[in-house]
Amino acid sequence: MTTFLQFHLLTSYGPSNPNRDDQGRPKQAMVGGAPRLRMSSQSLKRALRESAFFALDLQGNIGTRTKRLYALLVEHLREKGVPEGDIPKAAETAAAIFGKLETSKKDEGARLATTLAFISPQERKLAEELAEKVAAGEDLPKEKDLKKMVLRRADGAVDIAMFGRMLADDADFNRDAAVQVAHAITTHASQVEEDWYSAVDDLNKAEDTGAGHLGETGYGSGIYYQYVCIDCDLLIENLDGDRELAVRAVEALARALAQTTPRGKQNSFAHHPRAHLVLAEAGRQAPRDLSGAFFAPVKEQPLMASSVKALDETRAAIDQAYGRVWDSDCRMEVGVGGTLDEIVRFAGETVRAA
Structure with missing residues (x-):
């Protein structure tokens, strides 16, 4: 039977624009009838591939x-x-x-x-x-x-094994993705705001008033829920049976998930968040995400504590209705307990035992 490793993360972003749409504004989605900010799966996977954790820990095993x-x-x-x-x-x-x-x-x-x-x-x-x-x-x-x-x-090639590939001219050599990455959404209602800014010409004379440039940029802030599911057996298969490389891959992924973000407008907003909550689950049952916890947008302050509560309650309710889909888990919550090292170790041991 297939072993699945699932990650659930809650991460708070201050004013920022990490993933832009075609108009340069933060991407959005309507969820449960409420507007949310969104980061696309594609932008998140690219951020993971370009992270220092992949570059250093998986050097020589990254595709182009x-x-x-x-x-x-x-x-x-x-x-x-x-x-x-x-x-x-x-x-x-x-x-x-x-x-x-x-x-x-x-x-x-x-x-x-x-x-x-x-x-x-x-x-x-x-x-x-x-x-x-x-x-x-x-x-x-x-x-x-x-x-x-x-x-x-x-x-x-770890990133090809994880995220798959399609060769348009030869489907025989396509690779099914072993790692599924959901779009991240804010747990609460959140809308794009506009920042009108100006730049001053340093060589303006005293009598020359006004700005040398006017512009606008969109931004938003919020607590994002992120879900990732790994088919451990397929990951090992995609790596030609190299189990230890698969272990190194998921360990790098676990570190990157908690500390990496898309870099859109990073110089303008300096967003460098780290996950507040990382919940990892391992089991052989069919996987399930917990996005349903946030279809009714979180409203009660503080928003992070309410988001954690909604996630835990939804998880418990699904387990009660369907039976537990995980055999073991590991949790890190800032200010409460657990460490990222424990999450990383749990992820590696899950793949090693798959």
């Missing part, structure tokens, strides 16, 4: 999402001393395995993939080796077998 593999291969072949005339065909042959290429109109005629490809370090190395073989004039197999020389269904 890019359209620019062709340019990387060209650079690699030049470093290898391949004659300039042989480089374009060799780089294109290897890069095209990850998707069709087109000539960029904006980037001085550069060759770009038509879609973003999520490429593991192992696949990038194999693509470089293939490009070298093409440049050397070696005979190559047909296209279908050529892909098998480079593409992998499982390898050591």
Whole structure:
């Protein structure tokens, strides 16, 4: 049976705009008939991938999402001393395995993939080796077998194993995500506010009044509920059976979840929050989120204490109705008890025992 590791977090954000919509305002959602601030799953996953915890603890096991593999291969072949005339065909042959290429109109005629490809370090190395073989004039197999020389269904790319990938031109090498990340929403009603700001020209003469620039920016604040669910068995499978790497991956994820945020407008608002509550659950039952705790927006002050109470009451009520979906749990709540180290250890032990 599958082992699931679930995280529930409550984190307070002061005035900030960590995840913007198409108009530059904080993203929003209507939940339970009340307006909420929202952070998208995509923005949260990118923040996790770019966190120091992933960069330091999982160095060498992080993939690259890019359209620019062709340019990387060209650079690699030049470093290898391949004659300039042989480089374009060799780089294109290897890069095209990850998707069709087109000539960029904006980037001085550069060759770009038509879609973003999520490429593991192992696949990038194999693509470089293939490009070298093409440049050397070696005979190559047909296209279908050529892909098998480079593409992998499982390898050591932790972020691909966690968050999955889709290769538009070859579904055989898609990767199902082992980590599901929900959109984060405020536990209470919260709306976007507008900040009108001005900038002064330092060289203005005394008689020149007024601002050198006027602008506006949106922001909001609130307590966000975040839910994350990990299929521990699929994570290990996606990492080609490397259980210890999977353990390191979830330990880095646990630390990052509690301390990492999307970086939109960070220089303007300096938002660096840490989770107030982290609840981790492990079990073999079908997972469930606790967002229902906040469909009726929390109103009673203090909002954090009321949010924690609503979360706990909803969890207990679901357990009573359906039976407990977790076999063991671990909890950290600022000012109450528990530590992040305990959460991290719990996450690692869960995967190790899966």
